[in-house]
Amino acid sequence: MPFICYSRTCTQSSCNQRQYHFISESKSWSEAQTYCKQNYIDLATIDNMTEMNKLIKTVRGIYFGSAWIGLYDDLNNWRWSLGNTELGGGFNSWYVRQPTNWNGQSLCVSMTFDRGWWIELDCYIHLSFVCYDGRQNASESYVYVDEYKTWTEALSYCREHHTNLVSIRNEIESLRIHSLIPINSYVWIGLYRTRSWSDQSNSTFSNWRTGEPNNAGGNEHCTAVSFGDAEDWTDENCNYQLPFICYSVSSLASSRQYHFISANKSWSEAQTYCRQNYIDLATIDNMTEMNSVMNKVNGSNNGSAWIGQYDDVNSWRWSLDDDDFYQEEEREFRNWFHEPNNYLGNELCVVLDYNGNWADISCDSSQSFLCYDEQMY
CATH class of the missing domain: 3.10.100.10 (Mannose-Binding Protein A, subunit A)
Structure with a gap:
């Protein structure tokens, strides 16, 4: 049969806009999520600074504490920097008892010289790294770079000089990359973890307070907006009782x-x-x-x-x-x-x-x- 597809066009003159709703009743994060899903769409998702400012204006002058939004620490949300493809149920080489999200800051992944294990680390640690080069004139697909950089700096280097940090999809690729690692060394690979939104949005926007998220006490997996002077984000214990912000969608011009x-x-x-x-x-x-x-x-x-x-x-x-x-x-x-x-x-x-x-x-x-x-x- 022939078939009909649809796409959604959103322009500067007409668009489905998120509307934010401040709920002053204090609940845990999961209770707040349930309330928002029953009465609106979900806990607030924020895609960009424009929406962040809209959310702030909704609450400004009404409340000066912290309030839940929909971002939470999804310990299984691992992605590859090359194409942002999910790790899913595919190949992995985690070291025993990894990943653990130690100290709430272990969001980037290194490969070890010992059998090519994957270890999660703080992204600000300086390591050498392996780039993937997919250009037609590249002499090698995998390039070991003997320079010490943070994960983000390594990613920028690989994107500028090659294609990206390496992704590892199977045992053969793992062995090839492992063969490049010097003895007693760790190298960055392209695997990293991000927090997830409760409505499954793919937004990567963040507005963290300096030093956050820090997972203080090892149990801060949910996100709140602090409506003090800075109006930025902190990670909090999901069982805390806080007001919260829901969102709905309306068609506006x-x-x-x-x-x-x-x-x-x-x-x-x-x-x-x-x-x-x-x-x-x-x-x-x-x-x-x-x-x-x-x-x-x-x-x-x-x-x-x-x-x-x-x-x-x-x-x-x-x-x-x-x-x-x-x-x-x-x-x-x-x-x-x-x-x-x-x-x-x-x-x-x-x-x-x-x-x-x-x-x-x-x-x-x-x-x-x-x-x-x-x-x-």
Whole structure:
């Protein structure tokens, strides 16, 4: 038979938006999850800083303690950095009694010289590592790198110079990689663990307080937002009785609004201001929005103003990192004029001049700036 598929399109003008609901009644994490599933959809899932700010605004001024969200420590959620494929029930070579999530920080995996066992370690330990190189002109598929780096640094190195940290799918691959490890050494491989959301979302967004998660006492496997000054995340004992935040979904339309701020700030200071008072620094992803911005600042700005574009070293990207916000190719919209040139290697942030042209300058420069907000209806 012929058949019919469907896809879901979400644009900046119409989208299914998460709505957050603060429940002041104190419950354990599992009790809170049950309540949310019965009355809404689930405990709050947060995909990006835009949603984080929306959640904060829901609670701000009402409550100043900690409240459960849907993130929890799933001890079985191991993934490979190459393609984020789940470990599932496939090949593994864990050392006896591993993994244990020791101290709540053992989220990355090394291979030992002794029989190629897998050992979970703190990701900030410095080890040598093995890269996988899948390029057609690569002389070797597996490359041992005799440099000591954290797991994240090793991942960045492998992605820059080869393809990725190694994934190990069977005994043959394990033996080949094991043969590269020097005696008495451990090496990073591409296996790592992330926390999971109770609604099974694949969101990788996080907003942890410095030093968290720390699994204090070995029993902190659930996540709470602290609505104090920092409004960041901590890991807590799942049996604690706390208020919580549920979410539901409603179909809403929105219109973008831009706000010109004449105060001079660095790019990061401007980003912080916009996220606290609106949604983020301005994103401009098509010529229609470019004209809207210029109409907003017409006569107000005779110099340059920060927008949300910055260089994360690997590519130009937007401060507002929300896949649902952008239509096809909108992330790639640029309005450079003889730029960028990264003069002296220190121009990683973008300003808009009074003619609407973009230029890269030092992020520490003091500039006025443009914030983005949206009106829902």
